[in-house]
Amino acid sequence: MSTPTPHFDVISLVVSDMSASLAFYRRLGLEFPEGAEQLPHVEAPLPGGLRFALDSEATVRSFHPDWQPPPSGGRAALAFVCADPAAVDATYEELVAAGYEGGMKPFDAFWGQRYATVLDPDGQGVDLFAPLPEAAVTDDD
Structure with missing residues (x-):
């Protein structure tokens, strides 16, 4: 078995x-x-x-008495899809205005997404993204 x-x-x-x-x-x-x-x-x-x-x-x-947090930054990635590129910007701005640290300001990524990163209270990067309209995706980005 x-x-x-x-x-x-x-x-x-x-x-x-x-x-x-x-x-x-x-x-x-x-x-x-x-x-x-x-x-x-x-x-x-x-x-x-x-x-x-x-x-x-x-x-x-x-249950793990010797556990210690990683020295800096995690190796896990968390990502939240937003309704559209404007929602990436709005969500990023709302979180930063609420006092959370911006890890990477929104930008149009070459892989076809509006993309940004905000850090959670422990410094874990949390990505925000939305597909870009096809016309916005070029090889020059």
Whole structure:
């Protein structure tokens, strides 16, 4: 009898400030339960049945006492699709105006997207993107 194949289920981040992280990801449309700010582990449903989870540093250290945050920047990439290129700009500006750090201002990328990056409260890069109209995509960008 063979072991069943695992399936992808959760994207999880370890966060230093649960309230700050929840506020950031809620601004991007993720829905977390009421009172989640007081919890050590929270989840938001994602399309297709996946889940997005946040764990406090204390939670991770409860089962992995030697855990330390990475020295700088993560290796994971999170990206949120926006309705159109103007929505990339508007979302970026709204997040920066709310006090989050802009990682990369919106630009028209050569691969055919309006693209920007904002940093979450722990410095994790979160990309915002939308397809460009075909006329805006050239080899000269």
